[in-house]
């Protein structure tokens with residue numbers, strides 16, 4: 045993210061979809077970006093002075109962004125950074141990834157993370173995909189030894205673990221629709237289903253109250269959305285877990301919302 049922010053910092057205007065993962069603002073501020081413009085999905089009017097930071101699939105909604113629109117932005121000459129941290133949850137990117145566009149557009153950068161799909165956040169391993177010139181530029185200022193040897197070794201293993209990838213896609217295809225169905229049957233909750241391994245839930249009751257009660261009575265901690273200024277107390281975001289764990293959550297929520 046730090047690299048992506050630095051690429052964008054040289055733009056005259058920077059466009060960012062909101063709500064946005066809180067680290068974007070931190071990274072952009074650290075890179076010296078003053079303010080950002082609110083980005084509407086599908087909008088036009090970009091040019092070479094513009095920088096656009098996209099998150100596909102989007103955290104926290106899980107929504108996907110049409111690659112055709114991303115191509116159109118790149119064609120305008122704008123600098124585009126696409127954070128595909130959750131893209132691996134779609135089987136083979138399912139045609140949604142824009143990694144294939146990088147060779148055409150020198151101002152397009154895709155950033156990826158291994159920490160989500162491979163459940164290894166503590167190892168801190170991710171990568172950027174960009175044309176050679178961009179990568180050579182990064183090489184001049186990036187931290188030396190930014191990947192430790194354990195992360196490098198594990199990264200090589202997980203990327204070739206086809207069985208794990210298959211299992212993960214199969215698990216999500218089964219567990220997510222069941223969780224969605226269960227959530228939709230509970231009073232006061234609404235949700236749109238995105239493409240990621242989490243669900244953004246809108247709640248009539250305060251999400252903070254629900255969070256506290258779930259923790260107190262069921263020892264389940266759901267993530268509130270207070271770090272997304274636009275969402276606040278009306279939303280919480282839950283991870284899709286095993287079918288049994290999801291059921292435990294549904295039972296607990298059922299009692300809390302009773």
Ligand SMILES: Cc1ncc(COP(=O)(O)O)c(C=O)c1O
Pocket residue numbers: 065099103127129157158159160165168169170
């Ligand atoms: C959209 C998005 N991008 C990037 C990251 C950062 O991932 P990592 O932990 O691999 O740095 C996160 C982490 O939550 C995220 O939600």
